[in-house]
Amino acid sequence: AQTVTQSQPEMSVQEAETVTLSCTYDTSENNYYLFWYKQPPSRQMILVIRQEAYKQQNATENRFSVNFQKAAKSFSLKISDSQLGDTAMYFCAFITYNNNDMRFGAGTRLTVKP
Amino acid sequence: DVKVTQSSRYLVKRTGEKVFLECVQDMDHENMFWYRQDPGLGLRLIYFSYDVKMKEKGDIPEGYSVSREKKERFSLILESASTNQTSMYLCASLRREGGNTIYFGEGSWLTVV
Numbered sequence: 001a002q003t004v005t006q007s008q009p010e011m012s013v014q015e016a017e018t019v020t021l022s023c024t025y026d027t028s029e030n031n032y033y034l035f036w037y038k039q040p041p042s043r044q045m046i047l048v049i050r051q052e053a054y055k056q057q058n059a060t061e062n063r064f065s066v067n068f069q070k071a072a073k074s075f076s077l078k079i080s081d082s083q084l085g086d087t088a089m090y091f092c093a094f095i096t097y098n099n100n101d102m103r104f105g106a107g108t109r110l111t112v113k114p
Numbered sequence: 115d116v117k118v119t120q121s122s123r124y125l126v127k128r129t130g131e132k133v134f135l136e137c138v139q140d141m142d143h144e145n146m147f148w149y150r151q152d153p154g155l156g157l158r159l160i161y162f163s164y165d166v167k168m169k170e171k172g173d174i175p176e177g178y179s180v181s182r183e184k185k186e187r188f189s190l191i192l193e194s195a196s197t198n199q200t201s202m203y204l205c206a207s208l209r210r211e212g213g214n215t216i217y218f219g220e221g222s223w224l225t226v227v
Contacts, residue, residue: 009154033214043202045218052213091156095214100145100164101172102208102216106156 002027004092006105013082014113020067021077021108023092031097034068036077039089039107048090051075082112117141120205120219127226133192135222137205143217145208146188148172148180150201151221157204163188195226 003026013019025034036048051059051068058066063083067076075094079086089109095102121136139146145164149157149172159172161180169180177199181189188207192199205219 006156035214035216043221045204045216047215050213093157093216095208100208101159101162101170102147102206102214103159103173104149104157106154 002029002094002096002099002101002103004094004103004105006090006092006108008108009106010109010111012111012113013079015082015084017082018078018080019082019110021079021090021092021110023075023077023105025073025075025092025094025103027073027094027096029096029098032094033096034066034075035093035095036064036066036075037091037093037104038086039091040085040087045091049077079110084112084114086110087112118205118207118217118219120203120222122222123220124223125225127192127195127224129196129226131192131195131226133195133224133226135190135192135203135205135224137188137190137219138186139188139207139217140186141207141209141217142185143207143209144185145210146182147206147208147216148178148188148190149204149206150174151204152201160190160203192224195224197226200224200226 092105147162148160163182
């Protein structure tokens with residue numbers, strides 16, 4: 001079975017500093033997509049960033065970037081210049097090209113402190 | 115904008131009742147999902163469907179069933195609700211083209227007493 005593991009249940013960071021959230025996954029497939037989703041207190045899920053496994057270049061979206069290590073099956077999220085609005089649950093997720101099921105990790109609760 | 119609508123936001127049901135959670139999407143997506151979200155456990159996949167009348171078990175299908183009679187509608191059924199099914203249930207649909215974008219409903223909070 002395909003699994004996603006987030007080993008940090010909670011993290012905190014000072015405003016304007018940088019924080020990295022960890023994610024590992026397990027799959028026997030070679031082609032897949034990886035995602036980070038943010039869930040603020042409103043509970044609405046928001047896509048933060050996406051990475052295609054065949055692309056070697058790490059994805060970047062403004063203050064958000066990933067460190068994708070395919071061989072290690074690792075997909076960490078770096079948030080630079082943290083803002084109070086980044087406070088949320090963050091979920092790592094992935095889906096393979098061949099399967100139709102999208103799996104999520106247990107989440108990391110991030111608190112940005114003023 | 116894609117819209118995924120879960121008809122019931124908050125429900126309170128009694129143990130043993132049959133519960134229907136309805137989900138409708140308006141973008142002709144083939145793939146739809148039901149997850150439950152619990153603190154510390156993240157989103158766990160209950161069932162998913164990749165076409166009308168097609169369904170696949172996820173990681174925690176016990177106690178649940180689903181129905182996909184029309185492409186736009188994916189229903190989650192609790193045949194006999196139990197207190198351990200108290201949770202938030204999230205429906206989602208997936209657009210495969212352009213990078214696999216998943217769209218979530220607003221969630222259904224179910225309390226079983």
